[in-house]
Amino acid sequence: MTTAQIPLTASTNQRSYEVDVIRMAALIGICMVNIPFLAFPMEAMWTPAETGLNKAAVFFIEAFFQLKFFLLFSFIFGWGMAIQQKSAERKGHSFSQRYLRRTAGLLLLGLAHASLVFHGDILVLYGVMGGLLWFARNASARTLMKIAGWMMPLSMLFLALIGIAIDMVESSPELMPAAQYSLGGGFVESVLARVEAWPSTFIGLVFLQGPLVFAAFAAGLAAGRSNFFKQGNAGFQRLERLVPWLLVIAIPLNILFAMVMGDLLPSDSDWLALIAFIGIGIGAPALSAVYLYGLVRLGRAINLPQVLVLAGQNSLSSYVLQGVLGGFVFAGYGLGLFDQLGQFALLGVAFIIALIAMLMVGCYAKVFGRGPLEPVLRKIAGN
Secondary structure (H helix, E strand, O other): OOOOOOOOOOOHHHOOHHHHHHHHHHHHHHHHHHHHHHHOOHHHHHOOOOOHHHHHHHHHHHHHOOOOHHHHHHHHHHHHHHHHHHHHHHHOOOHHHHHHHHHHHHHHHHHHHHHHOOOOOOHHHHHHHHHHHHHHOOOOHHHHHHHHHHHHHHHHHHHHHHHHHHHHHHHOHHHOOOOOOOOOOOHHHHHHHHHHHHHHHHHHHHHHHHHHHHHHHHHHHHHHHOOOOOOOOHHHHHHHHHHHHHHHHHHHHHHHHHHHHOOOOOOOOHHHHHHHHHHHHHHHHHHHHHHHHHHHHHHHHOOOOHHHHHHHHOHHHHHHHHHHHHHHHHOOOOOOOOOOOOHHHHHHHHHHHHHHHHHHHHHHHHHHOOOOOHHHHHHHHOO
């Protein structure tokens, strides 16, 4: 779910190429996770896949994509806040006023996005958590990392509550009201389906992702304060030393989580399933940190096509366009493929949608300087 100009981006002369690579990679990862929520009815998302290929696809996404790539965007949000704060202080501008207006802009755009494009929108959550981050704007890097650390047990508590709620719904299906509208219908019906689904979806996002988002915000803000992306940075070198240990933590926890989500654990192991579900509160950030390290290394080793870099720099537009294209592919007002493809087929579809969205936004930005939505957010922020 997104940043680029979603959060606070640096000015052109302050940009880090590694940051643009991270955003570009995260756009792909986020699309891989989000597309099934556009392609299937909500109840189908909780039904285990039946065929081997579809089971493998679900396992792959849950183990290596779910709850990981949005954390990279969240980290860059915090980093961008630090860059914007430094820039405002240097120019003598009011940082708080622009930041809070930008946060309000995220809330407004998020509400429109959730209604018209994708009910799993994360922009509203970013707006809420970004507002809370403002209170930590002057905290030291050490304090910010402590805040990030304390979010881990809070996340595990929230995940435990989600696990209990899921168990209650499975035991009493009548607690989950049937949807009145279908995401596969015409445009008006699809909008009504999104409006109907968004409140419960947002509450779920708060519990599932809220603490982790804020942890990544705080860590990113600390990274911006300490020049994390600068060659030879001590924080990056510390992360490099931790990578083997992070993998030792991340791989088993994420595999167990994928087994839970794919209904691959023995039927009599409810306690193990709950522990595995709660453990993703540690496993997801650990694997995201490994991805962060790898993407920084990749960004320093290769030169990506300019059009993809521009898509990363304008990821608000890229993120929203993913949902627009997904709606066209699956809803009745487009190709009408809703509930027609399996999870395995969706892997390729999601990757293609992500690539097309990035190419379109990158080409647009190459001609007009920015993506179509970034100027809207800048106007709201008063830039």
